[in-house]
Amino acid sequence: MDTDAPKLNTEFLVFGFSIEKITAIYGGILIFWGLAVTFISGSTSITSYIPSMFGWPMLFLGVMALKAPKYKKILMHIVVIIGLLIFLGGLDVIRNVMSGTLGDNPWATASKTMLLVTGAYFSVLCVKSFIHARKTRSE
Numbered sequence: 001m002d003t004d005a006p007k008l009n010t011e012f013l014v015f016g017f018s019i020e021k022i023t024a025i026y027g028g029i030l031i032f033w034g035l036a037v038t039f040i041s042g043s044t045s046i047t048s049y050i051p052s053m054f055g056w057p058m059l060f061l062g063v064m065a066l067k068a069p070k071y072k073k074i075l076m077h078i079v080v081i082i083g084l085l086i087f088l089g090g091l092d093v094i095r096n097v098m099s100g101t102l103g104d105n106p107w108a109t110a111s112k113t114m115l116l117v118t119g120a121y122f123s124v125l126c127v128k129s130f131i132h133a134r135k136t137r138s139e
Helices: 019-041 046-067 069-090 092-099 106-138
Strands: none
Touching (some): 019 106, 046 069, 046 106, 069 106
8 A cells, every 4th residue: 555645635616615514604695794784885685685685504504514414415505506506696787787777786796796706706615625625526
């Protein structure tokens, strides 16, 4: 047995965190963002809570994937669907650009932009994680 052979990392890590931890952290950030924007802007609209509405299932599923690794695969597939929905929700900022209403509500614009950028990045991380899992499983 060759002990000098490099060991294959079986877990996908981002900044030293597993994708499940990243999911839970991202969920917490989304919850905080929605609550903070609602409070700071003084909004009375339920739509200001949209990031938080996406954050709760992300936080829950991330924690469940950490606590029940047996169900990690299905939980993370659900998570990537939510991540894509977050990204798609953020695309609404493009409608605002096209209609000339971008900036009419700076807090909504900030939230949509945040959802667009973070949703895209998170979805890419999930895809990379799935590719990594498939490669390590086949080796």
